[in-house]
Amino acid sequence: MGVTVKDAMRIGGLAHCRVVAGEKGLHRTIDYTTVMEVPDVIRWLKGHDLLLTSLYPIKDDPVAIGCLVQQLHDVGSSALAVKTRRYVEQIPQIILDEGNRLNFPIIEIKDEVSYLDIMTPLMELSLNKSDVDKEQMEKFFQWITELAMGGKGIPALVEAVQQMAENMITLGSEIPSLESISWNRKVSPLTWAQKNELKIAKRSIRMERLLNQRSTPCIVTPLLLNDELYGDVTCWQTKREFVEQDFLVLDRTVPLMALEFLKVITRADVEQSYRDDFLSEVLLGNVKDPVEVMDKGRMFNWDLDKDYQVFAISCTDPSKPLGKPDHEALRAQERKRKLLLKVYDIFRFDAHQAIVTIRKELIVVLYPWDRIPGTDKTDARKPGVMELAASARRQLSQEFSELQFSVGIGRFYPGLTGLHEGYKEAVKAIQLGKPLSGETRCVHYEELGIFRILGQMKDWREMEKLYEETIGKLVEYDWGHNASLVVTLKEYFANNCSLADTAEKLFVHVNTMKYRLQKIEQLTDCSVHDAEQRLLLQMGLKIDLLLQSGL
Incomplete structure (x- = not known):
């Protein structure tokens, strides 16, 4: 209906009634009129209701009478x-007192006034008003469509919706190149839970958010593209209470907003592709003219004169078997965009951003060295580097809980050529770090130990031969006899060749350990008590891990 209580008191049967409490709430709007015939009618109210009652259903229940006004207020009546x-x-005094306390209008219906005397005129008003509202809405939708088709842009659309809603409208954006529109008001960003709620609802929903540091009722409409949340349109209750028409206005406007977002996203994808191609050549060391490269970098607002720390980030989806093609190409593309946006956000500082690119399914980040706390050019393993990597991995895991992330960190090398060296090492840290740690985590190249040398070897024939002469024989024996000699050998070395400690770790008797070690020596012709032969076994285990990593 959209009529205030004050105006309704001049219509039909209500004109013969009087407000006996809560006069300060006469600005509330009435959309529905409901009769209370059963005690639990409140659960069926829609909000903005005028509730008519004789109190008969609860006349003998003092508790229900005492709670009635508070319950109506809570559901938005x-x-x-x-x-x-x-x-x-x-009217019971408790109802009058609660009405005054909550500024909730309490009306006394005289005995000679029937419910129909009140409901019928309000219904007629609603029907007449709906025709006017429908015509007004159609004119608005025609106007805003013309604005969108005429290329007026998002600010014009937001201002048009604000005029129609008679409340403040703000636009939130997940896209850095599209600044959020908040009309110079301080708006709290959506929380992770609120974003998730919007993605599930896929429609406008009521929320409470902070506006200028005050909790304010609002209607939030998600801007979804291929089921990914790219922003929101929020209508704030700053001038009048919400009515059902506000939801319709927002829901009809959002597709036009989404088209504008799609334009920005498409342009950003093209620009990202150019950046990726250019930076790939730099990371691969294909730099013939450093001056030309630095000049071209400035076209992307990059300062390649600076020194950078290189991070490589990999993500895997455990729900998808390795090698299985992703048939949901469109959704995968959307997720890649969201990943890039999140990485940009994590590594942003001051008025600038780190350089972010995609190279062979890895997200590569070049972070200005002088922005990392506690670092200098003499020590590449300062805690600040690892803390930054750990923080990035933690935030990505929280945002994309269905994915698993690893971060590889190269040693620091200054200058343009240093990007190539740092990138190679960051990739190696990713590739070798997973089989080494057995889990997803942050791995610095220096933590690879002997693998830094093994990973650089070009001729794999001798390494494979060494593997076949040692660990390969144990793997074959374990497979054919359902044994665990490889695991035993790993634990034996991990426990500094202590029989007792290894037996305890494997939950076996010491004599069993002795038998297994004898079997290992018999199969490999390498004694675990001879330093040189023990080294061959250890190298065989390292090569085994390299083979598992696919290098």
Whole structure:
């Protein structure tokens, strides 16, 4: 209906009634009129209701009478009209007191006024008003469509919706190149839980958010593209209470907003592709003219004169088997965009951003060395580097809980050529770090130990031969006899060749350990008590890990 309680008091039967409490709430709007015939009617109210009652369903329940006004207020009702001289002589004082406390209008219906005297005129008003509203809405949608088709842009669309809604409208964006529009108001960003709620609902929903540091009722409409949340349109209750029409205005406007977002995203994808191609050549060391490269970098607002720390980030989806093609190409592309946006956000500082690119399914980040706390050019393993990597991995895991992330960190090398060296090492840290740690984590190239040398070897024939002469024989024996000699050998070396400690770790008897070691020596012709032969076994285990990593 969209009529205020104050105006409704001049219509039909209500014109013969009087407000006896809560006069300060007469600005509330009435959309529905409902009669209370059963005690639990409140659960069926829609909000903005005028509730008519004789109190008969609860007349003998003092607790229900005492809670009635608070319950109506909590569900967003507009007023309570009580018919007296039928089942109650007068309106209970607790109802009057609660109405004054909550500024919730309490109306006394005289005995000679029927419910129909009140409901029928309000219904007629609603029907007449709906025709006017429908015509007004169609004119608005025609206007805003013309704005969108005429290329007026998002600010014009936002301003048009604000005029129609008669409340403040703000636009939130997940896209850095598209600044959020908040009309110079301080708006709290959506929380992770609120974003998730919007993605599930896929429609406008009511929320409470901070506006200028005050909790304010609002309607939030998600801007979704291929089921990914790219922004929101929020209508704030700053001038009048919400009505059902506000939801329709937002829901009809958002597709036009989404088209504008799609334009920005498409342009950003093309620009990202150019950046990726250019930076790939730099990371691969294909730099013939450093001056030309630095000049071209400035076209992307990159300062390649600076020194950078290189991070490589990999992500895997455990729900998809390795080698299985992703048939949801569009969704995968959307997720890649979201990943890039999140990485940009994590590594942003001051008014600038780190350089972010995609290279062979890895997200590569070049972070200015002088921005890392506690670092200098003499020590590449300062805690600040690892803390930054750990923080990035943690935030990505929280945002994309379905994915698993690893971060590889190269040693620091200054200058343009240093990017190539740092990138190679960061990739190696990713490739070798997973089989080494057995889990996803942050791995610095220096932590690879002997693998830094093994990973650089070009001729794999001798390494494979060494593997076949040692660990390969144990793997074959374990497979054919359902044994665990490889695991035993790994634990034996991990426990500094202590029989007792290894037996305890493997939950076996010491004599069993002795038998297994004898079997290992018999199969490999390498004694675990001879330093040189023990080294061959250890190298065989390292090569085994390299083979598992696919290098």
